[in-house]
Amino acid sequence: MKDSKKRELLISGYGPDENNKTSVALYELNQNKEVGRKMWADSLTAPSYLTTYRDICFIIREESGSGSVLCYQRVEDEYILRDELKLHGGALCHIMYQPTDKVLYCSFYETGHVAAVKVEDYHFVKILNFFQIQPEHPGELTRAHCAVLEPEGTRVFVSNIALDRVYIYNSREGELSPDTALEYIQLEKGAGPRHLKFHPLLNYLYVITEYSNEIYVYCFDREDTTIQVKLIQKISTLPEGFYGESSGSALEISKDGRFLYGANRGADTIAVFDITPSGTLKKIQDVKCGGRHPRHIALLKDDTGLVVANQHSNEVVIFGVDENSGILTGILSRYEFYAPAYAEEV
16 A cells, blocks of 8 residues: 555556657655656556556556456555456547446447446456447447446446437446436537536536537436436537637546536647536636647646646646636646656545
């Protein structure tokens, strides 16, 4: 286990290449939010997304035609590989761990598959589900991009960026089955729902879209075994007056539920929103991301900094965050890393 007093940053990307052998690494993070000593590193192929829980770290290989997920155990200052599972969906792009049932949910961009995998003692022991979200018409693309667990619930929400839908599944001991009351949420054609976040305290769901550069805001109510979802707002993540090509990538919400951050690749900006008591968003700031193509953003554990993985400029940038207003106060540090796709404090 790690020293609880130390601050650390875990970064992964689309490496390695000839000049950059490291594709995933753990670093010390000092009091000034500067990246320091490299504590551990590996040279996996395209580990574009990861997730951690206590001393477990799951890392993917994003490969065309297949996808692998690796399970590491944290031992002192290193992550030790314990198991690897190869799945046959194409381009595994997102994973989410559900610790209560010890299940890892996997989303495949290339083929629209979703998998649920049981984990025991740092090993993948059983594939509970492996299925493809079927398009309505032959030849139509299907691309699963993200799975998130409903807070205090038993449902898993899965975005399909090609079908403009967020599918809802019941989870029983981790195994998925379609929700018979509400099978999916339909977004406007061409929106491209990419990533999802639930409000940490209230019954609101936020969906950032890749193609339309918007955030869809939904309120939801639970009644016994059913759920009702209602769209209450759509709002652009782009700066006013921007007309170039851009795509929404990631969103983050402060732990107190007051502020939301959305990233735009192309416009290369971070949009900052105030979350009103009714769950709707009010934009309060547009900030250049400090590089090019911000693929992922994450708040530090104390919400005093926002980490931005700028994929095309090969660097991770950390912004300061004003705790009262939520606005980004400027760049505190930069760190060079080849094609970063994910970064978070662990």
